[in-house]
Amino acid sequence: MVQVLIVYASDHGHTQQAAVAVAEGAESAPNASVRHCGADRVEPGDLSDADALILGTPVHMGSPHWEIKRFIDEVLGGLWVQDRLVGRVGGVFATGGGLGGAGGGCELAMLTMVSALVEMGMILTPLPKSTPSFQQGGLHWGPYVRCGSAAGRAIELPAPSLPLLRSHGLNVARVASLTAGQPARSAFGTSLSSTNGV
Amino acid sequence: MVQVLIVYASDHGHTQQAAVAVAEGAESAPNASVRHCGADRVEPGDLSDADALILGTPVHMGSPHWEIKRFIDEVLGGLWVQDRLVGRVGGVFATGGGLGGAGGGCELAMLTMVSALVEMGMILTPLPKSTPSFQQGGLHWGPYVRCGSAAGRAIELPAPSLPLLRSHGLNVARVASLTAGQPARSAFGTSLSSTNGV
Amino acid sequence: MVQVLIVYASDHGHTQQAAVAVAEGAESAPNASVRHCGADRVEPGDLSDADALILGTPVHMGSPHWEIKRFIDEVLGGLWVQDRLVGRVGGVFATGGGLGGAGGGCELAMLTMVSALVEMGMILTPLPKSTPSFQQGGLHWGPYVRCGSAAGRAIELPAPSLPLLRSHGLNVARVASLTAGQPARSAFGTSLSSTNGV
Amino acid sequence: MVQVLIVYASDHGHTQQAAVAVAEGAESAPNASVRHCGADRVEPGDLSDADALILGTPVHMGSPHWEIKRFIDEVLGGLWVQDRLVGRVGGVFATGGGLGGAGGGCELAMLTMVSALVEMGMILTPLPKSTPSFQQGGLHWGPYVRCGSAAGRAIELPAPSLPLLRSHGLNVARVASLTAGQPARSAFGTSLSSTNGV
Numbered sequence: 001m002v003q004v005l006i007v008y009a010s011d012h013g014h015t016q017q018a019a020v021a022v023a024e025g026a027e028s029a030p031n032a033s034v035r036h037c038g039a040d041r042v043e044p045g046d047l048s049d050a051d052a053l054i055l056g057t058p059v060h061m062g063s064p065h066w067e068i069k070r071f072i073d074e075v076l077g078g079l080w081v082q083d084r085l086v087g088r089v090g091g092v093f094a095t096g097g098g099l100g101g102a103g104g105g106c107e108l109a110m111l112t113m114v115s116a117l118v119e120m121g122m123i124l125t126p127l128p129k130s131t132p133s134f135q136q137g138g139l140h141w142g143p144y145v146r147c148g149s150a151a152g153r154a155i156e157l158p159a160p161s162l163p164l165l166r167s168h169g170l171n172v173a174r175v176a177s178l179t180a181g182q183p184a185r186s187a188f189g190t191s192l193s194s195t196n197g198v
Numbered sequence: 199m200v201q202v203l204i205v206y207a208s209d210h211g212h213t214q215q216a217a218v219a220v221a222e223g224a225e226s227a228p229n230a231s232v233r234h235c236g237a238d239r240v241e242p243g244d245l246s247d248a249d250a251l252i253l254g255t256p257v258h259m260g261s262p263h264w265e266i267k268r269f270i271d272e273v274l275g276g277l278w279v280q281d282r283l284v285g286r287v288g289g290v291f292a293t294g295g296g297l298g299g300a301g302g303g304c305e306l307a308m309l310t311m312v313s314a315l316v317e318m319g320m321i322l323t324p325l326p327k328s329t330p331s332f333q334q335g336g337l338h339w340g341p342y343v344r345c346g347s348a349a350g351r352a353i354e355l356p357a358p359s360l361p362l363l364r365s366h367g368l369n370v371a372r373v374a375s376l377t378a379g380q381p382a383r384s385a386f387g388t389s390l391s392s393t394n395g396v
Numbered sequence: 397m398v399q400v401l402i403v404y405a406s407d408h409g410h411t412q413q414a415a416v417a418v419a420e421g422a423e424s425a426p427n428a429s430v431r432h433c434g435a436d437r438v439e440p441g442d443l444s445d446a447d448a449l450i451l452g453t454p455v456h457m458g459s460p461h462w463e464i465k466r467f468i469d470e471v472l473g474g475l476w477v478q479d480r481l482v483g484r485v486g487g488v489f490a491t492g493g494g495l496g497g498a499g500g501g502c503e504l505a506m507l508t509m510v511s512a513l514v515e516m517g518m519i520l521t522p523l524p525k526s527t528p529s530f531q532q533g534g535l536h537w538g539p540y541v542r543c544g545s546a547a548g549r550a551i552e553l554p555a556p557s558l559p560l561l562r563s564h565g566l567n568v569a570r571v572a573s574l575t576a577g578q579p580a581r582s583a584f585g586t587s588l589s590s591t592n593g594v
Numbered sequence: 595m596v597q598v599l600i601v602y603a604s605d606h607g608h609t610q611q612a613a614v615a616v617a618e619g620a621e622s623a624p625n626a627s628v629r630h631c632g633a634d635r636v637e638p639g640d641l642s643d644a645d646a647l648i649l650g651t652p653v654h655m656g657s658p659h660w661e662i663k664r665f666i667d668e669v670l671g672g673l674w675v676q677d678r679l680v681g682r683v684g685g686v687f688a689t690g691g692g693l694g695g696a697g698g699g700c701e702l703a704m705l706t707m708v709s710a711l712v713e714m715g716m717i718l719t720p721l722p723k724s725t726p727s728f729q730q731g732g733l734h735w736g737p738y739v740r741c742g743s744a745a746g747r748a749i750e751l752p753a754p755s756l757p758l759l760r761s762h763g764l765n766v767a768r769v770a771s772l773t774a775g776q777p778a779r780s781a782f783g784t785s786l787s788s789t790n791g792v
């Protein structure tokens with residue numbers, strides 16, 4: 001069984017909808033067990049058995065929602081001290097109005113989350129351009145779904161973005177399935193001698 | 199057999215020395231076949247069978263040596279169009295004088311290389327803080343080895359950094375060994391239906 | 397009179413000490429009026445007359461303290477909608493344990509703050525390497541002060557970093573003095589015709 | 595007289611066209627003298643009198659064209675050693691196909707150039723969202739012009755992007771006009787005592 005946890009913050013429900021789509025994709029992988037949870041309700045114990053962690057956020061001023069940042073500081077920070085998620089698998093996604101037509105700061109917002117996952121010692125899952133529906137908001141760091149109108153008013157999560165979000169969830173679960181329970185994952189980040197190079 | 203290719207640029211030989219240490223670490227993994235090559239001499243065919251690609255650079259003005267950038271543009275760019283390295287494994291390292299004592303721009307330099315690897319659809323290997331010798335120049339993106347004196351004159355690659363470089367090479371080879379030849383790697387970045395969710 | 401506001405978050409008091417040093421430097425500029433304030437206590441009105449805004453944070457998991465992020469979302473976000481700080485001057489600084497000896501993620505942490513300031517339409521003040529005491533934690537984005545021991549325990553803010561923090565405060569105030577009250581600052585970000593190119 | 599230099603790389607002529615538009619905007623500022631030049635033809639002496647430097651690039655694999663990187667390494671690098679451009683003004687712009695609809699890596703590409711300019715000790719000019727035509731490819735770091743069709747074939751530089759490019763050129767020239775020839779610019783990055791706080 002591969003455990004996937006999706007943690008998100010949401011302003012008007014769009015990022016929550018996106019999290020559900022990512023979860024649906026992850027669930028389509030064999031033997032996957034998937035949960036999604038708001039960033040303000042996650043506790044360290046929720047991460048104990050996670051083989052993969054996916055973070056999702058609306059883009060706020062070019063970086064993630066402060067609730068994602070608080071989760072990173074207060075929940076992930078403690079697990080980082082203990083090297084608890086080393087070798088697990090990570091992924092990210094984002095939503096936003098996309099003002100300006102050039103991503104609206106989504107890249108650095110996703111990178112802030114990527115950086116935290118990588119600092120945990122997690123293996124990062126990309127979003128390859130070969131992924132179906134990539135044209136619907138694909139960036140190599142993960143999906144970016146535009147859910148604002150040109151005038152800035154919120155609209156529904158666009159239906160064409162759903163397959164992309166699902167594919168990303170599946171991709172992360174695929175990588176997690178390759179690493180979960182493997183000796184090399186346990187050895188990851190340890191010394192040469194202690195593991196005989198495995 | 200897991201194939202690992204290390205591509206580097208070097209000003210005064212330090213980054214080449216670092217590449218050799220990374221290669222030694224990767225070679226300590228079971229069944230690993232490792233090569234290292236200057237960025238100005240790599241051809242697209244050298245990457246055909248690579249299960250992992252590790253990029254190394256001196257930090258120049260806060261980003262990689264221009265020869266690394268030309269390799270990214272002219273060699274990786276062509277393979278990106280063809281989705282040729284999707285699902286392979288990537289890693290990075292850097293060297294530098296470290297002027298200022300705050301990394302000297304090494305983080306964004308490594309991120310430029312990380313971004314290219316992730317854009318290829320490659321799975322990123324982090325450098326967990328649990329890795330032995332992390333204190334000798336470890337950043338979560340990869341090792342950063344200081345090889346300049348305070349006055350800016352080049353000195354020898356410091357010996358304490360060698361175990362960290364070797365551990366990083368081993369870590370990348372470990373992740374590559376988990377993914378090489380697996381059906382899930384072939385399925386990575388493709389549609390749900392075409393792979394039955396594998 | 398040039399108004400400079402320094403907003404910071406602090407874990408154990410080090411970043412607050414650093415904010416005081418930055419303030420001292422800004423105050424040494426002619427006609428400067430300087431305030432510093434914790435991020436959890438700033439209100440939008442505090443920024444109305446600010447010619448310069450300097451943000452400071454401890455580095456948490458490779459990005460700013462969540463209280464800085466909440467300030468960016470909830471205070472700066474509202475002012476961004478109104479284009480209220482366009483053409484003002486910005487700067488950043490950070491503190492941290494520096495685990496690993498390669499900056500510990502300080503660059504992306506500073507960039508997250510830089511990105512928010514630039515998104516406000518603010519002019520960014522760098523930290524040139526010619527600045528006195530640059531070797532004591534200088535990064536081009538701003539000063540990074542190490543205030544943790546190798547073992548991770550907090551120690552005093554190192555005295556040699558104080559001149560660097562003061563110089564950065566002065567540098568920001570200098571740029572603010574060049575732009576404050578100038579017609580070109582008011583014209584900044586507006587159309588050509590409405591300002592006759594001024 | 596305010597001197598503005600625009601340095602660009604170009605694949606199919608789009609970025610050169612964009613550079614011309616940025617130059618037109620800068621020239622509309624009072625007393626501005628503007629030049630634009632391909633990155634492969636700039637010599638260090640061309641930068642001696644520049645009050646502002648604007649870098650433009652096509653986005654290649656999430657970072658600038660390697661010719662821009664070589665210019666940064668070989669031309670700017672030498673001037674960095676001598677602190678020759680400290681206190682001058684910088685700006686950036688980019689062009690690209692925009693595959694994926696989420697910026698296509700333009701943000702990190704612009705940040706690589708921003709980082710080099712900031713490392714030179716240059717004051718960074720943002721692109722405020724209040725700038726006319728911001729919706730035509732505006733990102734806070736600078737304009738990003740999409741010049742590829744959905745299918746990846748190059749098309750003409752879209753006419754609606756021209757006013758945005760011109761406004762950015764004007765914005766940079768405005769900031770340069772505030773700093774050029776001022777004592778505070780000469781003092782920038784020097785010690786407190788040597789300048790009496792000016």
